[in-house]
Amino acid sequence: MAKRFLVFLALVALSPLIAVPAKAAPAKVKIGIVYEVGGRGDKSYDDAVAIGVDAAKKKFGLSDFDVRELVTTGIDFDRENRIEFLVKAKYDLVIGVGPFFDEAMNFMSEKYPESEFAIVGSSGVESLNVSCMAFALDQSAYLAGVMAALNSKSGKIGYLGDSDNPKNGLMLRNFQAGANYGLSKVKVIARDPISSAASDVSELSNQGVDVFFSTWSRDGSVLNSITKLSKGKKVIKLIGVRPDQYFLASKAAQKHLIGYVNQRYDSAVIDLFEAAISGVSITEEVDAKNGVFGRTFNLQNRGIDLVATTANQASKSAVSRAKSALVAKKIKVVK
Numbered sequence: 001m002a003k004r005f006l007v008f009l010a011l012v013a014l015s016p017l018i019a020v021p022a023k024a025a026p027a028k029v030k031i032g033i034v035y036e037v038g039g040r041g042d043k044s045y046d047d048a049v050a051i052g053v054d055a056a057k058k059k060f061g062l063s064d065f066d067v068r069e070l071v072t073t074g075i076d077f078d079r080e081n082r083i084e085f086l087v088k089a090k091y092d093l094v095i096g097v098g099p100f101f102d103e104a105m106n107f108m109s110e111k112y113p114e115s116e117f118a119i120v121g122s123s124g125v126e127s128l129n130v131s132c133m134a135f136a137l138d139q140s141a142y143l144a145g146v147m148a149a150l151n152s153k154s155g156k157i158g159y160l161g162d163s164d165n166p167k168n169g170l171m172l173r174n175f176q177a178g179a180n181y182g183l184s185k186v187k188v189i190a191r192d193p194i195s196s197a198a199s200d201v202s203e204l205s206n207q208g209v210d211v212f213f214s215t216w217s218r219d220g221s222v223l224n225s226i227t228k229l230s231k232g233k234k235v236i237k238l239i240g241v242r243p244d245q246y247f248l249a250s251k252a253a254q255k256h257l258i259g260y261v262n263q264r265y266d267s268a269v270i271d272l273f274e275a276a277i278s279g280v281s282i283t284e285e286v287d288a289k290n291g292v293f294g295r296t297f298n299l300q301n302r303g304i305d306l307v308a309t310t311a312n313q314a315s316k317s318a319v320s321r322a323k324s325a326l327v328a329k330k331i332k333v334v335k
Contacts, residue, residue: 028062028066029062029066029092029093029276029277030066030067030068030089030090030091030092031062031066031067031068031091031092031093031094031095031272031273031276032067032068032069032070032086032089032091032093032094032095033049033053033067033068033069033070033095033097034070034071034072034079034082034083034086034094034095034096034097034101035049035050035069035070035071035072035097036071036072036074036097036098036100036101037071037072037073037074038071039069039071040069042246043243043246043249044217044243044244044245044246045097045098045120045121045243045244045265046071046097047243048242048243048263048265048266049095049097049120049265049266049269051265051266052265052266052267052268052269052270052273053067053069053269055266055269055270056269056270056273056274057273059270059273060273060274060277062273068086068089068091070082070085070086074100076103076104079096079100079101079103079104080104080107080108083096083104083105083108083117084108084111084112087108087112087115092116092276093116093117093118093272093276094108094115094116094117094118095117095118095119095120095269095272096117096118096119096120097119097120097121097265098119098120098121098122099119099121099122099124101119101122102119102122102124102125105117105119105125105127105130106125106126106127106130109125109127109129109130110127113129114129115129116129116131116276116281117129117130117131118130118131118132118133118272118282118294119131119132119133119294120133120265120268120269120272121133121134121135121263121265121268122134123286123287123292123294123296124292125292126290126291126292128283128291128293129281130293130294131272131275131281131282131283131293131294131295132286132292132293132294132295133268133271133272133282133294133295133297134286134292134294134295134296134297135263135296135297135298135303135304136296136297136298136299136303136304136333137167137170137171137215138170138171138174138333138334138335139174139298139299139304139326139333140241140261140263140304140306141170141171141172141174141175141178141213141261142174142175142177142178142181142322142326142331142333142334143178143261143306143319143322143323143326144175144178144213144239144259144261144306145157145174145175145176145177145178145179145180145181145182145188145213146178146179146181146182146315146318146319146322147182147239147258147259147306147308147311147315147318147319148175148178148179148182148186148211148212148213148239149178149179149180149181149182149183149186149211149315150182150183150311150312150314150315150318151211151237151258151311151312151315152183152186152210152211152237153210154208154209154210155183155185155186155187155208156186156187156189156207156208156209156210157179157186157187157188157189157209157210157211157212157213158188158189158190158191158201158204158209158211158212158213159171159172159175159176159188159189159190159191159212159213159214160190160191160192160193160197160200160201160204160212160213160214160215160216160222161190161191161192161193161214161215161216162192162193162215162216162217162218163192163193163194165192165215168192168215170334170335171215172188172190173334174333174334175188175213176188176334177333177334178322181318181322181331182315182318182322189204189207189209191203191204193216193221196219196221197214197216197221197222197225198221198222198224198225201221201222201225201226201229202225202229205225205229205236209236210235210236210237211236211237211238211239211258212226212236212237212238212239213239214238214239214240214241214245215241215244216245217241217244217245217246219247220246220247220250222238223238223247223248223250223252223253223256226238226256227252227255227256230255230256236256237256237257237258238253238256238257238258239257239258239259239260239261240253240257240260240261241260241261241263242260242261242262242263243263243265244263245260248260254309257309257310258308258309258310258311258315259306259307259308259309259310259311260306260307260309261304261305261306261307262304262305262306262307263297263303263304264297264302264303264304264305267297267302267303268295268297268303271295282294282295284296299323299326299327300327306319306323
């Protein structure tokens with residue numbers, strides 16, 4: 001009897017090892033990233049994505065062998081070649097960085113319909129096998145309007161877009177709405193530069209504009225002009241957009257920057273890595289009318305924010321209230 005009892009105890013001690021299977025290791029995937037011109041160190045799109053890549057590799061236990069990073073020369077033909085190289089090398093997901101990848105992604109997604117692609121910072125690719133990771137520019141423009149209105153001493157604020165940006169009209173309408181939320185009598189003057197924003201900044205400054213919200217990111221002409229025009233008692237303030245505007249990282253920008261829209265490119269990358277490891281694609285509605293799918297990052301999922309740097313306290317409080325109202329849908333963005 002004693003002997004059988006000892007055998008029973010031994011079996012009980014061993015049973016967890018026999019009955020509970022070992023936890024399966026997460027499946028390894030191969031993910032390719034094609035950065036825009038400059039790659040890591042560009043202080044713009046690429047650096048923002050690289051933060052996400054490093055965080056995702058650490059979070060999901062991926063090595064340099066699992067993630068391949070390439071840099072384009074900035075020509076669509078080169079973008080296509082690098083994307084195709086990764087597809088032929090059997091990468092499970094190929095990610096392009098920034099809106100300049102739209103054309104290349106459209107072409108390659110049609111050429112390789114069985115492959116999975118993604119583009120961070122765009123809502124312009126109409127393919128089911130491309131996840132567009134876009135950002136809610138309407139919400140961010142609204143908040144920028146609130147901040148601009150309450151930091152202006154002249155009561156005149158400026159919007160500087162880009163003539164090539166199809167979202168300009170949408171952003172301007174929401175900037176105007178946000179400005180009126182902050183200060184009902186504020187005047188908004190808008191321009192959509194074509195090749196340089198320098199003359200537009202000068203013209204609006206001569207009309208009394210003392211706070212600009214600018215989405216112009218082709219060069220540093222907005223900041224250069226504001227720096228030149230700010231002399232003596234004349235102070236011009238700027239609200240910018242990151243990571244689009246590389247020049248916001250400069251020392252000169254800190255003298256004029258009162259806040260900036262922050263788009264979480266890193267969060268978009270981490271979401272893409274997680275989906276690829278799980279063997280799924282991100283196909284939420286981004287623009288159902290035009291057949292664009294992926295994910296829109298907004299205030300609700302903390303994918304965007306308006307970060308105050310030297311903005312006054314009144315505007316910070318008003319932005320906070322507006323942000324809460326937008327999240328709760330008590331304020332609706334203008335369509």
